[in-house]
Amino acid sequence: MSSILKNKSDAILQAALEQFAENGFHSSPVSQLATLAEVGVGSIYRYFKDKDELIHAVFTMVDDALQKAMVTHLDSSLSDRQQFIQLVTNLIHYLNARPQEFKFLEQYYSSPYGSQTKHAKFLHEDSVDQSNPFINLFSGSQKGTIKDLPLPLYLAMTFGPVIFLLRDSLSGLVTLDNTLIQQTAEASWNAIKV
Amino acid sequence: MSSILKNKSDAILQAALEQFAENGFHSSPVSQLATLAEVGVGSIYRYFKDKDELIHAVFTMVDDALQKAMVTHLDSSLSDRQQFIQLVTNLIHYLNARPQEFKFLEQYYSSPYGSQTKHAKFLHEDSVDQSNPFINLFSGSQKGTIKDLPLPLYLAMTFGPVIFLLRDSLSGLVTLDNTLIQQTAEASWNAIKV
Amino acid sequence: MSSILKNKSDAILQAALEQFAENGFHSSPVSQLATLAEVGVGSIYRYFKDKDELIHAVFTMVDDALQKAMVTHLDSSLSDRQQFIQLVTNLIHYLNARPQEFKFLEQYYSSPYGSQTKHAKFLHEDSVDQSNPFINLFSGSQKGTIKDLPLPLYLAMTFGPVIFLLRDSLSGLVTLDNTLIQQTAEASWNAIKV
Amino acid sequence: MSSILKNKSDAILQAALEQFAENGFHSSPVSQLATLAEVGVGSIYRYFKDKDELIHAVFTMVDDALQKAMVTHLDSSLSDRQQFIQLVTNLIHYLNARPQEFKFLEQYYSSPYGSQTKHAKFLHEDSVDQSNPFINLFSGSQKGTIKDLPLPLYLAMTFGPVIFLLRDSLSGLVTLDNTLIQQTAEASWNAIKV
DNA sequence: GATGAATGAGACTTCATTCAT
């Protein structure tokens, strides 16, 4: 048996992501995940203590990949504006191509699960290290390229519109073509630039 | 008699809103709603076909009130900029003071329930009537005060950041004081103004 | 529907007693209890928080009845010897006629459930009141009719042999006829009398 | 090789005894026994057909040792009284020092497992051989030292109180010091002596 | 022989919904 997923754990995570995105946590019985992952129910409990832990594990998987995707092609030799637009563009492209990941995250953050985890990571001291492209970018205020605003507001102006648009895109209410993506990135930049 | 019925129905809706916001749809047994609303379980089924219908009814209640709140004090004699800032300010004040409503909406939209309903209403033809203050505002492009952008992008730049900030506010990650509200509204305006 | 048991709670307790005695706690699925009690599974959880609580409730029911049975016909005007023999006789008759109750108690006391409850009640201060026939009896040492021994030893000499014999009786290894019962009661008395 | 097998089998039996005594049969997963015995789960099934057989094997191990312990130091040249007291003392000392063995036996006998096995062995014809010290002792009636009672009653008066006291001792309700042990043995003797 | 990953039957429990009162 040579599955695409090299190990059972990954097969379970992938199946869980699909089901959770499609049906929500509470309409995805563990038995269904097992069927989709082509494993026995009991196997899921070998790899994950319970359903909650599985949900968190899916989050970690999705979030890690998203973090990486966001900073792809971020060239620190470019202007702040160009970097910012690259970042937003990355984000939209990545998530728009991955509706399951986006739906999962939306659901996760607005559930009791995500209320603990949150995107608090952005704001935590220990994540504010120099290697974080965000921080370099938003410290542009010191360089006079962006306004001097509280960090949460930068984040809100960056991620808020993107999330809102992605929802509409997923609903089929709007088509996220390159023009719209470019317009969005520039509008966000205009919101925070000097 | 109809007034008594109205009261009972309202009591149920209110109890449901509280429980749903606090515990989520799936951790709010109908029996618990009944207890909180001080009615019998069976009575809930007299007013609402099933739990799903109740959830949608709560949404309608919350959404209607929100729509009204947003356009409060919108003086069409003011400048587009001032009207826009008033609108965003209304929205933030209203929802920040009503965490239950906000949590409910977040949960509703990112669940299988909301995926159908959506905030599609904003974009539906039949809501694009002249009496809608939004439309007047976003038709400012014709007056040269805001950029000529697709409607969904206006909405994204208006509501996206607000929602993002409100989440952080509810999480306690940020305090939404008047300064921050003002900064947010202006940043959003800068994103779309000419 | 006019059942023998006047209410559902009693029907459940009775069914549970039967099953527990026959198959043990862990081989008596709740679903089976429900079937035997002729109620729905869910109904059991209306009356008892969980299976553990049901087990404890059965114990209370059985133990209460046993306590009453033991002191039946205890005439304090009789001699200590006669009272003692009456007590032991009561106990044997009662439990020998009720194998289910006996099996249940045996199982309960030697399980994690009973380890907490124990027959500690006999030894607890607050049960050592004057209305307790046991205490009056075992305070016979002050009247010179029984030896001056620690209370636990009285209890051991009274109940220990009875329990042991009842086990054999249930196993069919011995027949507890009146002669044997009388011999047992007298042997126990001889063990503690002056 | 056989010595290695023996060790592995013993390790399993010992681990099983500990877990069963501590947690009960049904709260002792085979996997846990394996971990404690430091063997693979599969190995347990090499030595024992299934969990039931393991339970019975533990019983045999514990019971054999107990039988041996009881007749230790039984000097047939001593008086019946002295032999009897030695026997009871042996029993109490042995089991009071081995709470696991005692707990296991209690649980075994009051479970569906023990209902079959029972301590029937005492009463079975084939165990009533002359080499059994019990039989010699209880045939004292023919020598006029003990009353002429049915064998089951002798056993009840001998073992019943001991078991009852040991329970209390394990529960911490009583301390089985030498005085109490002596008093117990004598009380039992008084119950059956002429 | 030894191992432990994999399995699925089956246990406990919850809760939306019904319906007799």
Added chain:
DNA sequence: AATGAATGAAGTCTCATTCAT
């Protein structure tokens, strides 16, 4: 109209047992 006791489908999780390595 109002109630809430009763129900059982369905969900989560455990664990004895197997079998490929």
